[in-house]
Amino acid sequence: MPASLSVNLNAVALLRNRRDLPWPSVTGLGRIALAAGASGLTVHPRPDQRHVRFTDLPELRALIDDEFPQAEFNIEGYPTGDFLALVEETEPEQVTLVPDDPEQPTSDHGWDFVANHEMLVAIVKRLKKGGSRVSLFCDPDASAAQIAAAVATGADRVELYTGPYGGCHDDSAKAARELEKLGKxxxxxxxxxxxxxxxxxxxxxxxxxxxxxxxxxxxxxxxxGLTADALEYGMAGTVGRFLKALAG
Known part of the structure; x- marks a missing residue:
């Protein structure tokens, strides 16, 4: 069965936030993505709200609950107290924890599961008690010791950081090497x-x-990448293209 597609709406929100206007609508484009076959929506609400705003979360939660109850809401972020409170208020199906500094423009590395073990154990337990699946951002070449430590946190999944692989779009030999790291x-x-x-x-x-x-x-x-394609093919058409790519 092909992997599920969760559409990350941060780039849509970033475009909206360039003006003090309600468009493009984050919720509206999320609706189009789900209607086109996406399995869920992802957001990364950063403390400065430069991408998705905190006020977007209840709207997206309601969109899924009212119109697409089979879909999942995935909230990702660094587990500060404020972030955890936001998650508990929104009750997403999945929480993806990333080791980002709040000022980073985007996620660019996975957790050191060994060094952060005690913190992650406590946070994973708290989130799972609230009913969310927990995924931890993971380096593409994590060692056996790191994987063992990830398991020991109690998390359900890891999310592989595929940035180095995606960055090889013009070098097929390097892409193959990065792909094998991810595969292992x-x-x-x-x-x-x-x-x-x-x-x-x-x-x-x-x-x-x-x-x-x-x-x-x-x-x-x-x-x-999906948002960039949507400028050319539209959101519905782009979701279809990505679903086809996932099917091989």
């Missing part, structure tokens, strides 16, 4: 009982190879 990490995670998600700089062009190498991939979360 995924193999180890799956063997250890973790589900595997993936996200960052994934495109229609590079998704098929990723899915062939990791056939048990559970979900991909895609924002920048």
């Amino acid at each position: 990490t995924a193999d180890a995670a799956i063997a250890a009982g973790l589900g595997v998600n993936a996200g960052h700089d994934l495109t229609v062009a590079n998704l098929p190879a990723l899915c062939r190498r990791i056939p048990q991939l559970s979900e991909v979360s895609i924002g920048h």
Whole structure:
């Protein structure tokens, strides 16, 4: 079964926030994406709200609950107290924890599961008590010790950081090497009982190879590349293109 597609709406929100106007509508484009077949929506509400705003969350929660109850809401972010409170108020189906500094423009590395073990154990327990699946952002070449530490946190999944793979769009040999790193990490995670998600700089062009190498991939979360394509093909048409790429 192909991996699920979660459409990350941060790039849409960033475009909206350039003006003090309600368009493009984050909720409206989320509706189009779900109607076109996406399995869920992803947001990363940063403290400065430069992308998705906190006020977007209840609207997106209501969209899924009222119109697409089979879909999932995935909220990602660094687990500050404010972030955890926001998550508990919104009750997403999945929470993806990333080790970002709040000022980072985007996520660019995975957790050190060994060094942050105690913190992650407590946070994962808290989030799972609230009913959310928990995924932890993971380096593409995580060691066996790191995977073992990820399992020991109690998390359900890891999300592989695919930025280095996506960055090889003009170098097929390097892309193949980066893909194999991702594949080996995924193999180890799956063997250890973790589900595997993936996200960052994934495109229609590079998704098929990723899915062939990791056939048990559970979900991909895609924002920048999908939003860029939507400028050319429209949101509904773009979701269709990405679903086709996921199917191989």
